[in-house]
Amino acid sequence: MIRAAVLALLAGVLAAGEADPDGWRADLRPRDDAWKAVPQRFVFNNESEPQSLDPALMTGVLESRLAMALFEGLAMRDPRTLEPRPAAARRWESDAAGLVWTFHLRPEGRWSDGQPVIAQDFVLSWRRALDPATGSEYAGMLYPIRGAEAYHRGQGPADAVAVRAVDQLTLRVELHGPCPWFLDLVTFHTLYPVRTDVVAAHGAAWTRTALVGNGPFTLAAWEPRSSIVLERSATYWDRERVPLERITARPVDDLEAAWSLFQAGELHWTPAIPAARIDDIKRHPDFIATPYFGTYYFRFNCTRPPFDDARIRRAFVRGTDRERVTRFITRSGEVPAPWFVPRGPQARGPGLAFDVEAARAELAAAGYAAPGKPGRPLPPVVLLYNTSENHKAIAEHLAQQWQEHLGAEIRLENAEWKVYLDRMKNLDYGLARSAWIGDYLDSNTFLELGRTGDGNNRTGWSDPEYDRLLAASQIETDPERRRTMLDRLERILVEEQCPVLPVYTYVNKALVREEVHGLHQNLLDHHPWQFIWLEP
Amino acid sequence: MTGGSPGILALRRLVGDRLALAAFVVVTAITAACVAAPWMSPCPPDQGRVWLGALPPGASHPDVRERNVLAVGMSPVLTVDRIEAGRIEVAVRRAAPPEDYLLQLRQGRLRIMREAGAEQIPVLDPAGAEIVNHPLRRGPLGASAALRAGEPPPPGLFAPGERVLQVRIAPPAVPGTVAATVVGGLVTALTVDGRPATTAAMAGENVDRVLVNGRERILVHPLGTDLQGRDMLARVLHGGRISLLVGIVATLVSVVIGTLYGAAAAWLGGRADRLMMGAVDVLYALPFLLLVILLLVLFGRSLLLLFAALGAVQWLTQARIVRAAVLSLTARDFVTAARAAGIPGSRIVVRHLLPNCTGVIIAYGALTVPMVIMEESFLAFIGLGVQAGGVDSWGGLISAGAGTIGQADWMLIAPAATMVLLLTALTVLGDRLRDVLDPRQSR
Amino acid sequence: MKRLLQAPLVILVLLATTFLLVQAVPGDPFGGERAMDPQVRAALVSHYGLDRSVPEQFLRYLAGVATGDLGPSIAHKGRPVTEIIAEHLPKSALLGGLALLFALSAGIILGTIGALARRTPLDGATLVVAVLCLSVPPFVVGPILALVLGIHWGWLPVAGWDTARPATFILPAITLGLPFVGRIARLTRNGLHEVMDADFIRTARAKGAGEWRIAIRHALPLGLVPVVGYLGPAIAYLLTGSLVVERFFQVPGLGREFVESATNRDIPLILGTVLLYGVVIVVCNLLSDLAHGLVDPRVRR
Numbered sequence A: 001m002i003r004a005a006v007l008a009l010l011a012g013v014l015a016a017g018e019a020d021p022d023g024w025r026a027d028l029r030p031r032d033d034a035w036k037a038v039p040q041r042f043v044f045n046n047e048s049e050p051q052s053l054d055p056a057l058m059t060g061v062l063e064s065r066l067a068m069a070l071f072e073g074l075a076m077r078d079p080r081t082l083e084p085r086p087a088a089a090r091r092w093e094s095d096a097a098g099l100v101w102t103f104h105l106r107p108e109g110r111w112s113d114g115q116p117v118i119a120q121d122f123v124l125s126w127r128r129a130l131d132p133a134t135g136s137e138y139a140g141m142l143y144p145i146r147g148a149e150a151y152h153r154g155q156g157p158a159d160a161v162a163v164r165a166v167d168q169l170t171l172r173v174e175l176h177g178p179c180p181w182f183l184d185l186v187t188f189h190t191l192y193p194v195r196t197d198v199v200a201a202h203g204a205a206w207t208r209t210a211l212v213g214n215g216p217f218t219l220a221a222w223e224p225r226s227s228i229v230l231e232r233s234a235t236y237w238d239r240e241r242v243p244l245e246r247i248t249a250r251p252v253d254d255l256e257a258a259w260s261l262f263q264a265g266e267l268h269w270t271p272a273i274p275a276a277r278i279d280d281i282k283r284h285p286d287f288i289a290t291p292y293f294g295t296y297y298f299r300f301n302c303t304r305p306p307f308d309d310a311r312i313r314r315a316f317v318r319g320t321d322r323e324r325v326t327r328f329i330t331r332s333g334e335v336p337a338p339w340f341v342p343r344g345p346q347a348r349g350p351g352l353a354f355d356v357e358a359a360r361a362e363l364a365a366a367g368y369a370a371p372g373k374p375g376r377p378l379p380p381v382v383l384l385y386n387t388s389e390n391h392k393a394i395a396e397h398l399a400q401q402w403q404e405h406l407g408a409e410i411r412l413e414n415a416e417w418k419v420y421l422d423r424m425k426n427l428d429y430g431l432a433r434s435a436w437i438g439d440y441l442d443s444n445t446f447l448e449l450g451r452t453g454d455g456n457n458r459t460g461w462s463d464p465e466y467d468r469l470l471a472a473s474q475i476e477t478d479p480e481r482r483r484t485m486l487d488r489l490e491r492i493l494v495e496e497q498c499p500v501l502p503v504y505t506y507v508n509k510a511l512v513r514e515e516v517h518g519l520h521q522n523l524l525d526h527h528p529w530q531f532i533w534l535e536p
Numbered sequence B: 001m002t003g004g005s006p007g008i009l010a011l012r013r014l015v016g017d018r019l020a021l022a023a024f025v026v027v028t029a030i031t032a033a034c035v036a037a038p039w040m041s042p043c044p045p046d047q048g049r050v051w052l053g054a055l056p057p058g059a060s061h062p063d064v065r066e067r068n069v070l071a072v073g074m075s076p077v078l079t080v081d082r083i084e085a086g087r088i089e090v091a092v093r094r095a096a097p098p099e100d101y102l103l104q105l106r107q108g109r110l111r112i113m114r115e116a117g118a119e120q121i122p123v124l125d126p127a128g129a130e131i132v133n134h135p136l137r138r139g140p141l142g143a144s145a146a147l148r149a150g151e152p153p154p155p156g157l158f159a160p161g162e163r164v165l166q167v168r169i170a171p172p173a174v175p176g177t178v179a180a181t182v183v184g185g186l187v188t189a190l191t192v193d194g195r196p197a198t199t200a201a202m203a204g205e206n207v208d209r210v211l212v213n214g215r216e217r218i219l220v221h222p223l224g225t226d227l228q229g230r231d232m233l234a235r236v237l238h239g240g241r242i243s244l245l246v247g248i249v250a251t252l253v254s255v256v257i258g259t260l261y262g263a264a265a266a267w268l269g270g271r272a273d274r275l276m277m278g279a280v281d282v283l284y285a286l287p288f289l290l291l292v293i294l295l296l297v298l299f300g301r302s303l304l305l306l307f308a309a310l311g312a313v314q315w316l317t318q319a320r321i322v323r324a325a326v327l328s329l330t331a332r333d334f335v336t337a338a339r340a341a342g343i344p345g346s347r348i349v350v351r352h353l354l355p356n357c358t359g360v361i362i363a364y365g366a367l368t369v370p371m372v373i374m375e376e377s378f379l380a381f382i383g384l385g386v387q388a389g390g391v392d393s394w395g396g397l398i399s400a401g402a403g404t405i406g407q408a409d410w411m412l413i414a415p416a417a418t419m420v421l422l423l424t425a426l427t428v429l430g431d432r433l434r435d436v437l438d439p440r441q442s443r
Numbered sequence C: 001m002k003r004l005l006q007a008p009l010v011i012l013v014l015l016a017t018t019f020l021l022v023q024a025v026p027g028d029p030f031g032g033e034r035a036m037d038p039q040v041r042a043a044l045v046s047h048y049g050l051d052r053s054v055p056e057q058f059l060r061y062l063a064g065v066a067t068g069d070l071g072p073s074i075a076h077k078g079r080p081v082t083e084i085i086a087e088h089l090p091k092s093a094l095l096g097g098l099a100l101l102f103a104l105s106a107g108i109i110l111g112t113i114g115a116l117a118r119r120t121p122l123d124g125a126t127l128v129v130a131v132l133c134l135s136v137p138p139f140v141v142g143p144i145l146a147l148v149l150g151i152h153w154g155w156l157p158v159a160g161w162d163t164a165r166p167a168t169f170i171l172p173a174i175t176l177g178l179p180f181v182g183r184i185a186r187l188t189r190n191g192l193h194e195v196m197d198a199d200f201i202r203t204a205r206a207k208g209a210g211e212w213r214i215a216i217r218h219a220l221p222l223g224l225v226p227v228v229g230y231l232g233p234a235i236a237y238l239l240t241g242s243l244v245v246e247r248f249f250q251v252p253g254l255g256r257e258f259v260e261s262a263t264n265r266d267i268p269l270i271l272g273t274v275l276l277y278g279v280v281i282v283v284c285n286l287l288s289d290l291a292h293g294l295v296d297p298r299v300r301r
Helices: A002-015 A023-028 A061-070 A119-130 A148-152 A182-186 A196-209 A255-263 A275-282 A310-318 A322-330 A356-365 A389-406 A417-425 A444-450 A464-475 A479-496 B006-016 B018-035 B232-268 B270-285 B288-299 B303-330 B333-340 B345-381 B394-402 B410-437 C002-024 C038-047 C054-066 C081-116 C121-135 C138-152 C167-195 C199-206 C211-223 C225-240 C243-248 C254-264 C267-295
Strands: A041-045 A075-077 A084-086 A089-094 A100-105 A163-167 A170-174 A217-223 A227-232 A246-250 A287-300 A381-386 A410-415 A431-437 A500-512 B059-062 B067-071 B086-094 B099-106 B109-114 B129-131 B164-169 B174-183 B186-192 B199-203 B207-212 B218-221
Touching: A041 A255, A061 A217, A061 A227, A061 A246, A084 A089, A084 A182, A100 A119, A119 A148, A119 A163, A119 A170, A119 A196, A255 A275, A255 C138, A255 C243, A275 A389, A275 A500, A310 A356, A310 A389, A310 A500, A322 A389, A322 A500, A356 A389, A381 A389, A381 A417, A389 A410, A389 A431, A410 A417, A417 A431, A417 C254, A431 A500, A444 A464, A444 A479, A464 A479, A479 A500, B018 B232, B018 B410, B059 B207, B067 B086, B067 B186, B174 B199, B186 B199, B232 B270, B232 B303, B232 B345, B232 B394, B232 B410, B270 B303, B270 C002, B270 C267, B288 B303, B303 B345, B303 C225, B333 B345, B345 B394, B345 B410, B345 C121, B345 C138, B345 C167, B394 B410, B394 C138, B410 C121, B410 C167, C002 C054, C002 C267, C054 C267, C081 C121, C081 C167, C081 C211, C081 C225, C081 C243, C081 C254, C081 C267, C121 C167, C138 C167, C138 C243, C167 C211, C167 C225, C167 C243, C199 C211, C225 C267, C243 C254, C254 C267
Parallel strands: A041 A246, A381 A410, A381 A431
Antiparallel strands: A075 A084, A089 A100, A100 A170, A163 A170, A217 A227, A227 A246, A287 A431, A287 A500, B059 B218, B067 B199, B086 B174, B086 B207, B099 B109, B099 B164, B129 B164, B174 B186
16 A cells, blocks of 8 residues: 555656656667767758748748757657657646646756756746737647736736746746646747847847857857758757767758658658659658648638538538549548547548538539529639649649539639738638648647637638637636547537638658658648767 | 843842751741641640650550540530540449559658658558559568568668659559440430449549540640640740740841831941940840849730730840941941932941841841840740640740750650751851841852 | 849839738748747747738848848848848759850850841751740750769769869759740841841941851841840849759859748748849849840940
């Protein structure tokens, strides 16, 4: 009895990470010293020129790849499981309600200029991200913190943001309600610390001229549109166990060029693959594909006929043979998905399966005629997509399907990116090709899109019941009850009201040279640099 | 020289020139083929058979659609043609879709990846696995025991130096026959594997053979198909209609505007000339792309607009060249003489100067057609090209084809060769025309 | 001289026109696929001064230009436009210069051969070669060159731009210059063609000078007049219009900034690149006119 209690206590202590907060790292490191014989210089294609290296301002995947090398948040994700693990904080705890979080920083944490990383750095950095004048597009990531939203919207003072430095190494954060994915947010780049004194001294140019970070690498050179060179930091707390000595990021934004460079042996890793060459590239021994936390879907304009009628929307959903899209057009293992929230490889979700007869029955119920039958035909529908060979191929194929299955006349309209965004925002479309990549590993990042008036809804669809249930799910702490709610929400989205027509779950396609180790494939395409090394 | 008007003489010289004649034949042939495209190819350019993928030139397959339905009381949804009467027999295969796997040798260990789902597989039973897409080793995989990921592969699985195998496990297919009788365009009787039925739906990829009244229906693709299984011949010909139209109309627009503008500027001279050429400089420097985006957005994606946009840019160079040519002529004696004789300026320009510039105008005009078509292909390359009802211009086809070099070369070669051939012929023709039309050349 | 004085006016009109054009084109310079918080957007709009009236914005911009400040780029999160131009212009200039060198040398040689071999099969052959150069789009030439010379034979780097590896310059310069080879060859041939019939050439011919000697010594300077007239636009185009080549060969040049500024609606960068482009065109045209006058006495008045 006593033994069990002691064990439980021990387990509790271990869970809090007191014993060895970094034990999880051991499995991610080289097993022997063979790698030491190889120059640890890693060159990869970062897909494009980053817009900024300021973690508060950056918005894209490619910027966050570099931020992961230059900065370190309180927590980081285990690249195999994506669980939040200790990083700049060596442990943390929360109260029973999940409202007050206390993070304990590593005493050995150092900035690249040698100064210690202290709790106040986080306080100031988070306030900076929330300051409306900073113009951080992802400041919303901090909204679970009490007072954050008010400050960001200019309705409250900065010091009302409930982030406090209890002492040099202790940070206390209070949330305004339970947030089941708060630790996920803590791993996100908007919550990385920056040196506000450096930012103040150098202004907007600080990332180019005076970048000080607390990550495993430092910025050694930045030649716009040519390369960004990162070198192993001499001050990072775990520098002894960072194998790579240099990372060169090349902004190759042309997929053909990236493929050429990879073939010519100039890149270790390229995450961008020209879609038209997929059959060839699949035969390359370095090809890798894994599911990604993103959904390719179509939005219906629910404010305009014919899609203001849920029956017509359901008819289109049921009249879509997704498998033909993934099997014959995208051809690299995308998962046909009638559900909206991406899932792991084998998991299945809700959604309406392909069924021509059922689709035609929905049409008939709404008063329209099936193909070849007398009656009112569907009005022509404008399908909006943005310029890309892949989107074009999918749109052309689905237009053909809907013509055959539903007798719908689809007018394809290809728009340049900004025009496309504008038209979607103004609901100037019938059907619009869309995609959503989750920001954090929780269904909420997808289901929020269905909320009335959400900036990313862009369908004009609104359902009070959905909004109520979504709000309830966001503060539900019981995992089982929350799962039921999320499932119900998704069913409304993909089976009943159908403001969206999901097509497939994205896959991450990449070419990775054989000597690269530790580039674990995961749902978020998340690759912490300190666990990557080269070994032939 | 013998008699005859200068025009006849010029024409005679042109006909005598073999290169010009060849160019003329090429231009006429391609233009005629494009104009006649709707009647020349049995395949519509925008209807894909996605399961075909990119087939090489000359490939053929049963003439069926993506989704084929034979149902009693309905017209058959099967081939391109409407079937009015007779007997239809379809040989089909019923099978679950094949499972594709990638076997990779990485760091001495085996990695197994399921393509559909892109997931890592721990164990693969090699029974029934065939190597596909491997030039030398097509056929059974030849492993006996189960393959396990993370372990070294069984010896002999990979050839020396080889690191990847693409493997397919196809579930056994059950062959079957669907037969229908058609009267007056409607199916009156239907059997599936000899048993009466009311409806039969068949995916295109599962149809092996189609017989209509005993004759096999086959579609041949002389130039192959694109990645979505669309007939390249049809696409090239239909694309040509768009490209030719763009080239001709935009060139006409640009030649007319450019010539008049350039000549006027040169003749007026002084401040007017500087003002007019200054305006040209301004227009030159305007971001063309922004202009095109704006026009496309404001007026929709219409063909006419693209002509206007392209013509509106090309005339600038035409204007500069005509202006330079006119300037160099105004100093000549015959112009001075005409001026002294009190002939009005507009008459001098039209009757004396412009005819003397014909060579320059035609030479540059001839260069403008390919330039416009190229300009359009650049727009197509960045995704703003002309598209009409699912048909791409040559530029669109070429930019799609350029992305498949080394994999489906015919997708590039067919449109690129046609376009290059036509542009070359057009320019040669224009060049020779200029030679014979230039009054100073007829000696 | 008057043209020289007129140049600033041309630039001013150009900037004003572009400014209006930018206002008219739909699309938000801020944000991307994700909706932006209205608060954040308002802060950014005011940071970049886009909340002011259009005339005020324009005047402020002009005031900035006068002091050499082209404002901060929006897409590059506040990086000064002058810095971006200073960074990429030299690379574009080098690429354009190499391409022009290639185009001029190959084009003039090809054109001269064509003019001398007038009405022979050789003329036809040069014509066909020149026209082929013109008719194959760069996005076909680029991938083919990279595939054959870069990957199959491994002679040249497939992409990238590295001053330490001048070999990286070759493929982009050839791809960029190729259409100009065709154009310059045609202009040279036609120019020479006309000149070869001129009286002073006939005189030279009567004196018994060889055809080649006549062509190079007497006819070429005058025959190149159309080429010189074409140089202005050609240089301007080579400098900023090389999007396809810069993209495919990953040259960090200005062409991509120019096009991407338009697709990003990055107003300060659009104006900055247009300004530069305008200056280059005006200067090139001036120089080209000057040179025109020098080589062709008929233009001198």
